[in-house]
Ligand SMILES: CC(C)[C@H](C(=O)O)[C@@H](O)C(=O)O
């Protein structure tokens with residue numbers, strides 16, 4: 032019998048039942064909940080007179096709709112947003128689940144606080160009514176987004192009906208060059224495989240360059256597995272993982288830690304595991320990367336020029352024409368000559384402490400050359416740590432707004448939005464039309480690249496900026 036992949040192992044360990052058509056019932060270890068996709072699910076429970084099956088494994092936090100200005104006691108102006116946050120508040124209390132309200136310093140983006148609080152652990156199944164649940168795969172947890180009716184199903188039963196995906200391996204060999212980060216890796220992968228390259232697969236990221244990443248960097252990679260079309264992303268746990276998890280509020284302790292470790296140490300793909308698809312990239316060949324279009328696959332090294340529709344074939348020709356029109360770009364323009372108005376550093380892709388450190392290292396002692404720039408820490412605890420480390424002062428002195436935690440300008444569901452035509456260097460994960468506000472233009476990149484763009488006023492190769500750790 033062939034060996035198993037990491038995905039096979041976690042799947043098998045959570046399989047409750049399997050029917051002949053291949054649909055399977057999986058046990059769910061952690062259910063994360065936010066305000067946008069949960070109100071109807073709780074309402075469904077209420078109407079059926081049901082309770083939450085495992086309230087101790089269900090964790091709720093408002094993040095998408097909350098304003099990120101400092102005085103949040105003022106409440107939420109937009110009615111729909113306010114109703115959703117109020118509903119979460121009521122539901123969390125009524126159903127007795129773990130809850131981090133806006134007033135709690137631990138509040139933040141659901142995919143940042145799960146790992147931060149030690150809810151996300153290797154070998155678990157983790158779900159949330161949110162596509163970027165893939166983030167938690169960085170711990171070697173099988174984590175994916177679910178729809179609102181599935182949220183209700185998990186709340187009621189702590190199980191989920193699933194079809195097994197195929198196994199895909201993405202290997203990044205060798206080492207990254209200075210100035211190149213996890214974000215550049217994942218943008219380069221999606222540029223290569225396309226946004227449909229992972230459709231039907233769970234991707235395991237491996238190789239020397241992945242092993243060398245911190246947990247923050249690994250979360251950035253898995254966060255965007257969904258942008259590459261995959262059901263989930265996974266990275267096998269190792270010492271870096273255990274060190275990050277150990278001592279977190281909800282991580283196992285003492286004898287439980289030892290028991291958990293003996294399971295976690297089995298969580299890797301066997302040498303003779305079967306892969307349905309394999310993609311390999313060389314770490315040394317990855318450059319600081321930016322997107323130029325309206326799909327995450329529209330990514331190129333910063334040293335490139337805006338492509339022409341003629342460089343493509345099939346349906347992509349018309350898509351590129353439309354993208355260039357929407358983005359207000361002309362084929363042949365060097366990417367590093369594109370002037371920007373705004374910089375957004377934050378989101379569940381790049382709103383962790385390491386991301387803020389990387390941006391601050393570039394910004395130290397410099398001033399922004401853009402109309403507006405904001406840093407939105409991914410959680411209240413990231414914000415507090417950044418303040419303690421002096422990063423907040425660096426951002427503020429450079430001219431950045433220093434905000435409270437939330438999804439913020441990653442998507443236009445709260446007051447932080449782009450105006451029509453406004454061009455933004457963003458550390459988030461989606462650059463679709465209108466994603467950051469109607470008519471807004473998004474260029475995705477790493478925090479260091481966004482910081483470099485902030486001080487030059489145009490898309491900039493971070494390797495041109497002198498920063499202590501880059502020389
Ligand atoms: C609002 C939510 C359902 C959505 C998602 O599923 O990803 C959001 O988080 C996003 O990033 O677009």
Ligand code: SF4
Pocket residue numbers: 094095140142161163378379380437438441442459460
């Ligand atoms: S930060 Fe952005 S990508 Fe992440 S959950 Fe919020 S809206 Fe979705």
